Amino acid sequence: MQEGLLALVHAVDVFATRKHTDFTRFAAVWVARWLRGIQRRSARERAALVDVPIEDLSDDEIDDPFLVTSQIELEERLETMIGDLPAVQQRVLRLRFGIGVREAQSCDAISRELRLEPQRVRYLEERALLTLRRNVERQRARDWVV
Secondary structure, three states: OHHHHHHHHHHHHHHHOOOOOOHHHHHHHHHHHHHHHHHHHHHHHHHHHOOOOHHHHOOOOOOOHHHHHHHHHHHHHHHHHHHOOOHHHHHHHHHHHOOOOOOOOOHHHHHHHHOOOHHHHHHHHHHHHHHHHHHHHHHHHHHHHO
16 A cells, blocks of 8 residues: 555655646556566565575566557547548548457458458558548647647
8 A cells, every 4th residue: 555655755756847737547557567567576575485596587578658558648639530520431540440450451461351352441441541640730729829
């Protein structure tokens, strides 16, 4: 409990020095990272007591809360943008770029899955990307004016 509170206080200090818009998400990532670090340290201490080489105890998989938060915000923004497209264009983009599916697929594979001609799949992909580009440009123009 004390460690979680310390992590939250530290997250407030770090957050105040950076430009972020969502403290809740940032703090959750920061506290989770902090607590994982504590778990790793206590595991290292226990392992050191049983004479395990220190090289086996190192862990390079430390998440940067700023990167994790940025990635989450980016994914949410992408989902919102894709959600504004017609259903068939959404499906084509998700399959083509591997968004929300296991892996990206070729136009031929998508055409077989959706039972469309490959040219139609390419057309839908182009239209969807064009629409997304235009929406981003409009949003940038609005942000610049305001």
